[in-house]
Amino acid sequence: MLQVLIALKNNRGEVAFFAGISRDITERKQSEEQIRRQLDELLRWQELMVGREERMLQLKAEVNELLAHQGQPERYSIAAASTKDDK
Numbered sequence: 001m002l003q004v005l006i007a008l009k010n011n012r013g014e015v016a017f018f019a020g021i022s023r024d025i026t027e028r029k030q031s032e033e034q035i036r037r038q039l040d041e042l043l044r045w046q047e048l049m050v051g052r053e054e055r056m057l058q059l060k061a062e063v064n065e066l067l068a069h070q071g072q073p074e075r076y077s078i079a080a081a082s083t084k085d086d087k
Helices: 026-069 077-086
Strands: 002-009 015-023
16 A cells, blocks of 8 residues: 655644545556566576586587597587587
8 A cells, every 4th residue: 555645734833634645456466466477587587598408518518429439420510619609
């Protein structure tokens, strides 16, 4: 609940009466909290997915290295390009 209360004074400087307004902002606050929770969840998913993508690239690079040691061609060209950029 948002409330504003103002004291209005007469010409002698005495408080003559109060004027006020109130507005129920419960729904707005609930919506803001829901958006905050959704954003937090999206950020957690983003962090999880970015980490997963990086790990997949590392695994592909490791597979390519093992294949190279066995004298076989690379299986993942994307991993090879990523590891070259990292070096």
